[in-house]
Amino acid sequence: MHWLSTALILLPIAGAICIWILPLSPFAVGSAALLVSLAEVALWIDSVARFDFSKPGLQLDQQTSWFSDLHVSYHVGLYGFSLWLVGLTVVVMAAAIGYAFWAGRERPRAYYGLMLLTTGALVGVFAAQDLLLFYVFWEAMLIPLYVLVGVWGGAGRLRATLLFVIYTMAGSLLMLASIIVLGLSQGTFDLANSGTNGSDWIFLGFVAAFAVKAPLFPLHAWLPEAYRESSPEVAAVLSGVVSKAAAYGFLRIAISKFPGPVSDFRTPILILAACGLVYGSLLAFRAPDLRGVIAYSSLAQMGLIMFGLFAVNDLGLNGAVLQMVNHGLISATLFLLAGGIERRAATGELSRLGGMARGRPALATVLMTTGIIALAVPGSTAFAGEFAILSGVFFTGWGYAVVGAVAIVLAAMYMLRLISAVLHVSPGPSVSEAALDLRPAELGFLVPLVALLLVLSAWPAAITDRSFVGSPATTISQAFR
Amino acid sequence: MIPTPHVDWLAISAPLSLLTSGGVALLAAVLIPSGWRRTFAAVVCALGFAAAIVFAAILYAHSADGQAVIGAAIQRDRLAALSQIIIAGAGLLAVGTAFSEPMRDDHVAEYFGLVAWAGAGMTFLVSANSLMTLFLGLEWFSISLYILCAIDVDLAGSLEAGLKYLIVGGFGSAMLLFGSALVYGATGALRFGEIANAVAAQNLSHDALLVAGLALMIGGLGFKASAAPFHMWTPDVYDGAPTPVTAFMSAATKTAALVLTMRVLVTAFPQEARLWTVTIAVIACCSLAVGNLAALVQTSLKRMLAYSSISHAGFMLIAIASNNALGGRALLYYLIPYSAMSVGSFAVVAARERELSRPVTVDGLAGFGWERPLLGVSMSIFMLGFAGFPLTGGFVGKFYVFAAAYEHGWTWLVIVGVAATAVSLYYYLGVIRAMYMRPAEELLLAQPVAVVGGSPPAERVLQTAVTGALVVTVGSFFFVQPLIDVAKHAAASIF
Numbered sequence: 022m023h024w025l026s027t028a029l030i031l032l033p034i035a036g037a038i039c040i041w042i043l044p045l046s047p048f049a050v051g052s053a054a055l056l057v058s059l060a061e062v063a064l065w066i067d068s069v070a071r072f073d074f075s076k077p078g079l080q081l082d083q084q085t086s087w088f089s090d091l092h093v094s095y096h097v098g099l100y101g102f103s104l105w106l107v108g109l110t111v112v113v114m115a116a117a118i119g120y121a122f123w124a125g126r127e128r129p130r131a132y133y134g135l136m137l138l139t140t141g142a143l144v145g146v147f148a149a150q151d152l153l154l155f156y157v158f159w160e161a162m163l164i165p166l167y168v169l170v171g172v173w174g175g176a177g178r179l180r181a182t183l184l185f186v187i188y189t190m191a192g193s194l195l196m197l198a199s200i201i202v203l204g205l206s207q208g209t210f211d212l213a214n215s216g217t218n219g220s221d222w223i224f225l226g227f228v229a230a231f232a233v234k235a236p237l238f239p240l241h242a243w244l245p246e247a248y249r250e251s252s253p254e255v256a257a258v259l260s261g262v263v264s265k266a267a268a269y270g271f272l273r274i275a276i277s278k279f280p281g282p283v284s285d286f287r288t289p290i291l292i293l294a295a296c297g298l299v300y301g302s303l304l305a306f307r308a309p310d311l312r313g314v315i316a317y318s319s320l321a322q323m324g325l326i327m328f329g330l331f332a333v334n335d336l337g338l339n340g341a342v343l344q345m346v347n348h349g350l351i352s353a354t355l356f357l358l359a360g361g362i363e364r365r366a367a368t369g370e371l372s373r374l375g376g377m378a379r380g381r382p383a384l385a386t387v388l389m390t391t392g393i394i395a396l397a398v399p400g401s402t403a404f405a406g407e408f409a410i411l412s413g414v415f416f417t418g419w420g421y422a423v424v425g426a427v428a429i430v431l432a433a434m435y436m437l438r439l440i441s442a443v444l445h446v447s448p449g450p451s452v453s454e455a456a457l458d459l460r461p462a463e464l465g466f467l468v469p470l471v472a473l474l475l476v477l478s479a480w481p482a483a484i485t486d487r488s489f490v491g492s493p494a495t496t497i498s499q500a501f502r
Numbered sequence: 503m504i505p506t507p508h509v510d511w512l513a514i515s516a517p518l519s520l521l522t523s524g525g526v527a528l529l530a531a532v533l534i535p536s537g538w539r540r541t542f543a544a545v546v547c548a549l550g551f552a553a554a555i556v557f558a559a560i561l562y563a564h565s566a567d568g569q570a571v572i573g574a575a576i577q578r579d580r581l582a583a584l585s586q587i588i589i590a591g592a593g594l595l596a597v598g599t600a601f602s603e604p605m606r607d608d609h610v611a612e613y614f615g616l617v618a619w620a621g622a623g624m625t626f627l628v629s630a631n632s633l634m635t636l637f638l639g640l641e642w643f644s645i646s647l648y649i650l651c652a653i654d655v656d657l658a659g660s661l662e663a664g665l666k667y668l669i670v671g672g673f674g675s676a677m678l679l680f681g682s683a684l685v686y687g688a689t690g691a692l693r694f695g696e697i698a699n700a701v702a703a704q705n706l707s708h709d710a711l712l713v714a715g716l717a718l719m720i721g722g723l724g725f726k727a728s729a730a731p732f733h734m735w736t737p738d739v740y741d742g743a744p745t746p747v748t749a750f751m752s753a754a755t756k757t758a759a760l761v762l763t764m765r766v767l768v769t770a771f772p773q774e775a776r777l778w779t780v781t782i783a784v785i786a787c788c789s790l791a792v793g794n795l796a797a798l799v800q801t802s803l804k805r806m807l808a809y810s811s812i813s814h815a816g817f818m819l820i821a822i823a824s825n826n827a828l829g830g831r832a833l834l835y836y837l838i839p840y841s842a843m844s845v846g847s848f849a850v851v852a853a854r855e856r857e858l859s860r861p862v863t864v865d866g867l868a869g870f871g872w873e874r875p876l877l878g879v880s881m882s883i884f885m886l887g888f889a890g891f892p893l894t895g896g897f898v899g900k901f902y903v904f905a906a907a908y909e910h911g912w913t914w915l916v917i918v919g920v921a922a923t924a925v926s927l928y929y930y931l932g933v934i935r936a937m938y939m940r941p942a943e944e945l946l947l948a949q950p951v952a953v954v955g956g957s958p959p960a961e962r963v964l965q966t967a968v969t970g971a972l973v974v975t976v977g978s979f980f981f982v983q984p985l986i987d988v989a990k991h992a993a994a995s996i997f
Contacts, residue, residue, distance in 0.1 A: 086983070087982060087983065088898075088982040088983045088986050090828075090831075090990065157892035157893070157897070160891055160892045161893055164886060164893075167931070167934075168934070168939075171934075171938065172938050178939065179935065182939070187927070190924060194921075194924050197901075197904075197920060198904070198920045201904050201916060202913065202916070205905055
């Protein structure tokens with residue numbers, strides 16, 4: 022029994038409730054939310070310090086019965102890899118809240134409360150060790166995101182939220198049916214103390230939910246709209262963290278609980294991932310605006326992560342976990358940067374941007390560094406992740422590795438196009454001379470993200486050696502027991 | 503000398519307390535000056551409901567073993583007690599909703615009196631143990647509701663709603679009565695247990711008369727529960743009746759009708775289970791389909807909620823169709839958050855109606871969430887609860903219902919329920935979209951004339967009722983175990 026996991030979930034939720042109830046001024050609300058999100062980061066650092074990376078199994082766990090007749094309990098705890106994903110969540114959320122504080126948001130009490138609620142729900146998804154509790158957090162994460170996109174989004178937000186909710190809920194409800202059938206048939210809803218299952222239908226129910234949220238090609242129709250219409254920091258959360266919740270679901274539930282169905286459906290899923298990888302990369306290369314490039318590159322990167330997960334071997338799984346953290350940090354940084362650029366130029370269209378490097382060294386440096394890491398230049402953490410994934414998936418089929426390698430070339434193409442369209446070429450019509458360089462406040466939330474990426478580039482083993490104890494494939498094949 | 507049965511006063515204490523409070527409230531119509539009449543009648547009515555809750559709780563505590571009392575016409579058990587608590591709780595919230603309803607002061611005492619009497623009839627109905635008391639209770643609350651629907655003579659549609667409910671409801675009652683007569687004719691028994699015994703002893707389970715009677719009874723009860731295909735009156739009546747009456751009807755009538763349906767089917771017709779489980783499952787699917795699909799296209803908020811209540815009847819009928827202890831538990835648990843959400847959401851509609859002084863459409867909610875934070879947040883949570891989102895009891899209720907269907911071996915029914923839930927999201931989230939996400943220029947158009955430049959009326963009583971409903975809705979999610987234990991003991995009375 023340990024209180025830390027629960028504290029990680031409850032702290033932001035308690036913060037949200039305080040913000041809703043207390044009549045604070047807009048400035049006080051923003052700083053309170055930022056403080057809570059930083060306290061959450063501190064709490065996470067504390068849990069890393071207390072975490073024993075050499076010990077297998079669940080740690081910092083806590084279990085209390087919720088309703089006993091169907092054997093549902095409040096059971097939370099962390100594994101090595103979920104600890105890193107929680108870290109990604111709290112860091113990205115703190116940066117997103119920092120961005121919102123800097124940019125200013127209307128109706129701040131509602132806004133920051135919802136952001137903190139999202140934080141709590143996301144941490145809950147990564148910590149839940151009971152199927153029903155997992156579903157509760159999974160859905161609880163959707164509600165604030167729905168409102169955040171729908172109220173503070175752009176002009177097309179109503180259509181974007183409708184698509185987003187219909188897609189994700191259709192998937193989630195299939196997962197609910199699967200959870201009910203799985204939980205009742207095995208007599209417990211506990212994730213940590215239950216065995217594997219061989220039913221293809223139950224597996225597909227889970228896959229539906231995760232594949233929509235990730236998203237996996239061809240279920241990505243909601244993605245470009247949602248990422249374009251939401252405010253930049255919410256897009257950062259969606260692409261940086263929420264998509265990782267789906268990848269986590271694949272890893273923790275779909276792959277580990279259903280070894281039989283996984284081997285049945287591995288080929289179709291890998292082919293879809295390959296399609297998404299190539300298709301997303303091509304669209305990112307053709308996208309006319311900043312957010313489009315980042316959104317479609319997210320689709321491509323999720324395909325790559327699926328490669329690693331469904332290779333189900335040591336290299337692939339380790340690479341996938343590292344790449345989840347990498348991509349989370351990269352896409353969050355890029356979306357926040359895109360938000361900053363859009364504020365300066367009042368547009369995200371690449372044809373109207375350009376020449377922003379001149380006289381804006383900080384912006385150029387940050388965008389350049391992130392972009393170079395994103396295109397997986399050797400020595401970067403994304404290179405480490407993608408290399409591990411590709412060598413992992415090579416053992417499943419060399420064709421996938423070829424597709425992945427091609428996609429990395431495409432990634433270089435769209436990233437360099439983005440960088441040069443924003444920073445280099447001749448100044449675009451929307452870029453005025455007066456547009457400022459990154460302000461100190463912006464550096465305050467961007468530099469930590471980039472610094473984390475640089476640290477990981479120097480030391481990717483910080484994650485790959487500490488996600489699983491011993492062989493990941495063995496851990497998975499024993500369903501984490 | 504006619505032999506009289508021994509009267510177990512505790513078993514009928516809840517209906518009696520409501521009858522008394524209704525009578526006292528009615529006296530107010532003649533004895534209390536019109537300035538005080540509304541407050542006096544509302545307080546008396548609320549006290550009646552509160553007393554009914556207390557008595558029902560005592561009854562619950564002292565009826566661990568169910569027994570037939572008062573000439574075996576009344577069943578004294580925990581099922582009845584828990585249902586009485588839910589009905590009286592819904593009544594209490596409905597009184598809070600009705601308190602500041604714009605209504606002529608000369609009818610206000612009758613209004614509260616009739617609400618109490620309708621509640622009395624419902625609390626009586628759920629403890630019925632024979633076909634006679636069943637029909638008595640059903641007509642008792644139905645007649646009160648017919649009048650209540652039509653009581654507001656100034657409200658366009660109110661009279662029409664009352665008349666429609668009277669005619670269709672009368673038809674439903676007639677079906678039930680005819681069905682009861684056929685069952686009595688086939689078995690020669692009126693009491694539920696004796697019917698079951700007679701069917702077993704005389705091997706009547708294939709008897710055409712009995713089966714026809716059962717079918718008619720299910721139809722008649724379906725009218726009261728507003729399950730499809732017996733739902734046609736629901737949207738018109740819910741839309742036309744004064745909103746606080748609708749709030750009360752949608753929660754309490756449904757509770758009474760569904761609990762009674764479960765009691766009759768399980769205790770009187772166990773041998774026919776293979777027939778009625780399938781029938782109820784089909785009715786449930788019809789209700790889910792009709793309720794959800796029709797709700798998609800509604801513009802009037804009250805009609806939308808009416809169709810939503812039809813779809814929820816479908817969900818709860820799934821629990822009845824499962825015909826197992828888990829199903830009984832699921833139904834009784836589901837009713838708790840459902841009643842709260844139902845009364846709560848209609849209360850919010852009533853508040854908006856008073857603000858706008860016209861019927862509320864979904865678009866008419868534009869900007870409401872920002873203007874009235876408490877009511878807006880509550881309405882959002884009620885909608886999320888109806889849609890079965892976590893952090894509300896609606897989620898746990900649906901989970902139990904699906905679990906019961908799965909335990910009965912009907913995975914297909916789980917899939918139907920899940921599909922229905924997916925469809926329902928569109929219109930439930932549409933309400934939230936209307937309240938919070940509309941562009942500013944649309945909001946200006948929708949500004950109620952009455953409140954431009956001023957604050958809306960505070961309506962503390964209504965807000966208290968909505969807060970109460972909110973507490974039940976959210977609390978039932980976090981405190982599942984105690985509620986499920988209560989529901990389990992109550993369901994154990996018949997399973």
